[in-house]
Amino acid sequence: MSSPTSAAPVGRPRSGARRLPAATAREEILDAAAELFASRGYAATSTRLIAERVGIRQASLYYHFANKEQILAELLESTVRPSLTFAASLSARSPADALHTLVHYDVGVLLAAPWNIGILYALPEIASEPFAQFRREREALRAVYRSLTAAAGGSALTGEFIFGLAENVIGMRRDLSTLPPADALQDAVADAALRLLGAA
Structure with a gap:
């Protein structure tokens, strides 16, 4: 024995x-x-x-x-939740400064992930129930962009443009063989957001 x-x-x-x-x-x-x-x-x-x-x-x-959907849902949520949490810390800043800071941070989150999981945002499966939390959090982040843009004197449409501008780095990661250093790209996108707003 x-x-x-x-x-x-x-x-x-x-x-x-x-x-x-x-x-x-x-x-x-x-x-x-x-x-x-x-x-x-x-x-x-x-x-x-x-x-x-x-x-x-x-x-x-x-x-x-439990399944593949749960894995993807957690990965997708990790691309928006940090920025949504960070946005809550910006209330003491002026709207334009808060927007610039948020774009800079958000772009950093999308660039820092080892794998470009944001390219899966457009999957048809994302509209299904397993991804409801991700959709809610992404929409909440979009609403922050719109709110800050409006508070800084911009339109709702401009807020959408700025949100899309930040997420555009997903396509850049997919399509370009090399990217500028992350901090330089963060600066460039955040500065472009203020130009769209007319604040820079």
Whole structure:
């Protein structure tokens, strides 16, 4: 009879080295999924493929996420929630300054993600229920843009243009082989937002 100390470990060891040695298993799954969604496409990526990329069993992936939709929803929310939270800290600034600061920060969030997950905003699946929270948060961020633009003397349409201008870096990441340094691009987009507003 074997002793407790000689019992076999539960589960199967990972195949290969870890993707992100300092990350949790959940973070590794999100990173692998983001890479696959951005490079292969959402429809062409299965949970089995994500698990294989991480080096875990598919059953282990399901311990962290119920399905592929839940993984994508969390990734999408991570592209808007930081900016929405940051916007709440700008109330003491003038509207134009707050708008400039928000655009600068928002562009930074979209550029900092290792994988360009924003290219999936236009997927038809995003209109379905699993992505309702993402849609609400993105619309709330859009409303902040409109509100700050209006408070700075601009129109609602200008607010939409500025929101689109910030998100335009998603297309730049997709289409351009090289981008300017992140801080230079953040400055350029934030300054362009104020020019649209007529405040610079």
